[in-house]
Amino acid sequence: MKALILYYSCSGNTRLLAQQAHEALLSRQWNADIFHLRDFNTDRYPHHPDLIVLGVPVQYWDIPNSARHLIENLPPYNGASAFVFSTFGNCVINRVPYLLAKELIGKGCTIVGGAQIVAPHAAKVDGRQRLGDLETAFGKGQPDDDVSMQFTAVIQGIAEKIEMKNIARIELAELKKLHTRGMLASLMEYCTSNRERMWFMPHIDHDAAKCKNCRQCIESCDAGAIGCASEKEIAIDKSRCNKCYRCIDVCPSGALGTNWKQAVFWVRAIRLLARGAETKFVA
Ligand SMILES: Cc1cc2nc3c(=O)[nH]c(=O)nc-3n(C[C@H](O)[C@H](O)[C@H](O)COP(=O)(O)O)c2cc1C
Missing domain, CATH: 3.40.50.360 (Flavodoxin domain)
Incomplete structure (x- = not known):
């Protein structure tokens, strides 16, 4: 089989x-x-x-x-x-x-x-x-x-x-x-797209001074939202970013980050609806 x-x-x-x-x-x-x-x-x-x-x-x-x-x-x-x-x-x-x-x-x-x-x-x-x-x-x-x-x-x-x-x-x-x-959660799911729900979560920040231009973030991004701005700099297309935060995990030099406090705040708030x-x- x-x-x-x-x-x-x-x-x-x-x-x-x-x-x-x-x-x-x-x-x-x-x-x-x-x-x-x-x-x-x-x-x-x-x-x-x-x-x-x-x-x-x-x-x-x-x-x-x-x-x-x-x-x-x-x-x-x-x-x-x-x-x-x-x-x-x-x-x-x-x-x-x-x-x-x-x-x-x-x-x-x-x-x-x-x-x-x-x-x-x-x-x-x-x-x-x-x-x-x-x-x-x-x-x-x-x-x-x-x-x-x-x-x-x-x-x-x-x-x-x-x-x-x-x-x-x-x-x-x-x-x-x-x-x-959960009534409210079901209603919100019915009324919003996942891109709209994503809106509450923070964007990815890029610190060019720390970036070693290894391009691992570019390869890790399934949304194709990260590209090269120049030979030495990456660029993140916020409109394509799915905010999955995988690029932050793969960055070996700590050049990518986000406002985790904001992210965790919203995750805790949303959990109250479950x-x-x-x-x-x-x-
Ligand atoms: C960007 C993002 C969004 C998430 N959204 C939800 C969600 O809506 N509801 C939920 O219960 N968990 C949510 N989670 C938690 C994941 O579903 C959970 O951690 C999952 O097991 C991760 O699987 P993975 O390790 O295979 O990527 C989210 C996690 C991330 C990173």
Whole structure:
């Protein structure tokens, strides 16, 4: 049996779960391949998998902007089963597994399961530690051993059903059970785009004096928002920036930063809108 595991990840949480799904399938003697969506080249992957596992983090209550077009550009996988999951920082609001499932149904897949999994919130406190590595309310210690075991069991259970040709389709509406709740949050999600929600978060600052022009930030930016202003200076196109803050992580000279106090303030404020933010599975 063949599986294709695709994920998007900025700070590693989603990658870890994708790797876990990979191991779960290998342990059942599946032929399983795993790719970051950024590195997945459809021309070099001519196979037709029996199962697709697709996972992304939640960013601004949504599929990360940079992951969205990579997912849209995936080819059709008619007849393949699909399991979708998202990791999120215990905040609001998560229609992401539902949206992923919708995309894959459009590519001919049958949804056989989904999950939303609490993981450490990636916003940084003073640019160093992640909020979610410090506070339980923002996913510290998650996914714990119980959740990890459950995740592996769900993936293996799905694999077993596919092996037995006993595929149990999940209706798209079932995935709505994974959503966090909250009237105000739902209303805001309905009324705003993720770019509008991004508006509250601070821009990336660039300190030219510290910049060594290594260009790692340019390579790391999936939005193509960072370019060269001159041979020695980078330029950030704010209108294209998705405010995922990955460039700050990869900058070895501390030339990129942001107002983390402002970022953390908004993350805390938004968390007050979340209801029922917890790890959930549908399978
Ligand atoms: C730019 C940004 C936006 C985020 N937006 C949300 C959100 O709307 N709701 C939430 O619960 N967590 C949010 N988070 C937290 C991430 O979803 C969480 O930390 C996720 O597990 C990160 O996955 P990764 O390590 O694979 O990138 C956000 C994180 C970042 C960096």
